[in-house]
Amino acid sequence: MEQENPITSLSDDDRERLDRMFASCVEVVGINHVAAAIAEGTTHSGDDQLVAYIGLEPSGKAHLAYVLLADTISDMLDEGVNVIILLADWHAWVNDKFNRDMGKIKIAGEYLAETFRGLLGNPPEGDGPGELRFLSASELMDSGKYWERVLRCSKNMSLSRVRRTFSIMGRDEDSSDHDLAAFYYPALQAADIFELEVDIAFGGMDQRKAHMYMREVADKYDWPKATCIHTPMMSGLKGPGGRMDSFDHKMSKSDPGNAILLDDDRDSLRKKMQGAFLEVGNIESPVFEIVRFIIMPRHGSITVTPDPKYGKPSKWEDTDSFISAVSDGSIHPLDAKIAVADALAVVMEPLAQHFASKADLILAMEELTGSQ
Numbered sequence: 459m460e461q462e463n464p465i466t467s468l469s470d471d472d473r474e475r476l477d478r479m480f481a482s483c484v485e486v487v488g489i490n491h492v493a494a495a496i497a498e499g500t501t502h503s504g505d506d507q508l509v510a511y512i513g514l515e516p517s518g519k520a521h522l523a524y525v526l527l528a529d530t531i532s533d534m535l536d537e538g539v540n541v542i543i544l545l546a547d548w549h550a551w552v553n554d555k556f557n558r559d560m561g562k563i564k565i566a567g568e569y570l571a572e573t574f575r576g577l578l579g580n581p582p583e584g585d586g587p588g589e590l591r592f593l594s595a596s597e598l599m600d601s602g603k604y605w606e607r608v609l610r611c612s613k614n615m616s617l618s619r620v621r622r623t624f625s626i627m628g629r630d631e632d633s634s635d636h637d638l639a640a641f642y643y644p645a646l647q648a649a650d651i652f653e654l655e656v657d658i659a660f661g662g663m664d665q666r667k668a669h670m671y672m673r674e675v676a677d678k679y680d681w682p683k684a685t686c687i688h689t690p691m692m693s694g695l696k697g698p699g700g701r702m703d704s705f706d707h708k709m710s711k712s713d714p715g716n717a718i719l720l721d722d723d724r725d726s727l728r729k730k731m732q733g734a735f736l737e738v739g740n741i742e743s744p745v746f747e748i749v750r751f752i753i754m755p756r757h758g759s760i761t762v763t764p765d766p767k768y769g770k771p772s773k774w775e776d777t778d779s780f781i782s783a784v785s786d787g788s789i790h791p792l793d794a795k796i797a798v799a800d801a802l803a804v805v806m807e808p809l810a811q812h813f814a815s816k817a818d819l820i821l822a823m824e825e826l827t828g829s830q
Contacts, residue, residue, distance in 0.1 A: 464494040472496050479537045480687055482529040482755075484663065487686040488673065495657055502682040503655040507587060510534050510658035511542040511684075513595075513650055515550040516566035518827050520573045521709055522718040523662060523692040525752055525805065528577035530660055530689055531590070535578070538587040542654060543574055548595045549646055552639045562826050567594060569823045573720065576812030595650070604653050611645035611652075611675045620644055622667060648672040651684050660687040664708060690751050695734040698742040709744075718748075718802065720809055721820075727799040736791045741781055745798055750777040753801045762789050762797040 468476065476493060480486050492508065499506040512527060531541050545567040547560065556562035571592045575581075582589045598604060620641050647668045651659050652675075659669055669686035676683035692709040694716040709717045718730060736743045753760050754777055763771045768790070774780040783789040813820055 513544040607649040731799040
C-alpha cells in the first residue's frame with residue numbers, strides 16, 4: 459500500500475507555516491519529515507518540539523552570507539522552531555583555523571555568537587519554541603555516545619567518498635592527504651546532527667555534500683534523518699556569479715577585498731562595490747545577487763541617485779527591472795554599485811549598534827584576524 463505524502467495531510471495553515479519556515483532557502487531535501495512532525499508531532503527528539511541546527515566554524519570575521527543564514531534562522535524562530543547554532547570549535551581546529559590555537563578559536567566563537575544576536579535583534583534564548591541556543595562542539599563532544607557516532611559515521615565510507623565532501627572545509631579533494639584529521643571532518647559534522655537529534659540541518663549550498671553524507675549514514679543505520687535546507691551562495695565581488703553547486707566563486711572572509719564584511723563602513727562598502735564585477739549585458743554579477751538576496755527582501759526597493767548632471771533619482775522595486783535598467787543604459791553601472799553600497803550600509807547599521815558596547819571583543823577580533 460502506498461504511503462500517504464505527509465504534506466497532503468497538512469491543513470492550509472500548516473502548509474503556509476511550512477512555506478514561511480523555508481522561505482529564504484533555495485533547496486529543501488527530505489521535507490516530508492518536517493511535514494510529518496507538524497502534522498503528527500513526530501519530532502526526532504520525541505518531545506513535539508521542532509529543532510533546527512547549523513554548525514559554524516569560529517574562523518574570523520563574518521561576511522555577507524551570514525545575513526542569509528540569519529534570515530533563515532529568523533524565519534524558523536517566527537514559526538516556533540528551536541534553533542541551535544553550534545560553534546564548531548574543534549572543527550575549526552581540525553581545519554587549521556588560527557593555527558589551531560583553541561584560545562583564539564574560543565574568542566572567535568564569542569564574536570560569532572554576538573554577530574547572530576545582533577543580526578537577529580537579540581531573540582530570546584533557551585530550548586523552547588521560537589528560542590535560540592548557542593552550543594560549542596566542545597560541550598557536545600562530552601555528551602552521550604558522540605565518539606561512537608563519529609566512528610559509526612566513518613565506518614564503510616571510502617576515502618574517495620569522504621574526499622568529495624572536502625568543499626565543506628574550503629579545501630579541494632587533493633589537499634589533505636597529509637592530514638588524517640581532515641578525513642574525520644564529515645563524520646564529525648554528521649555526528650553533530652545525530653547527537654543533537656535535530657529535525658532540520660541547514661547551511662549554505664556549500665554544505666550540501668556534508669548533509670547528503672549524513673543522510674547516507676542515516677540510511678545505513680536506520681537512524682532518524684534530518685530535513686536539510688540550503689541558502690543561496692553569495693559570490694565573491696571580483697568575478698561573475700556562478701552556479702549554486704559550484705563553490706570556486708563563493709564569497710570568503712579569507713579574501714577581504716573580495717568579500718563584504720559585516721563591519722565594513724559606508725566608505726569601505728563604496729570602495730569595494732566600485733571594484734565589483736558588473737558587465738553590461740551580463741546578468742551574472744555579485745552586484746545583482748546582493749540586490750536579489752539581501753536588499754530587496756529587506757527594503758522592497760533600491761534607489762539610485764546619480765549625479766544631478768546625469769539624471770534624476772530612480773526607485774526600483776524588483777531585481778529583474780533593476781538588472782534590465784543597467785543593461786539598457788537607464789542606470790550607469792557605477793551608479794548601480796553606489797546604490798547597492800548605500801543600501802548595504804543601512805542593512806548593517808543594527809549590527810554596528812549591537813557591537814557599539816562591545817569594544818573589547820571587537821579589539822580582540824581585530825588582533826586575531828590580523829594574525830590569520
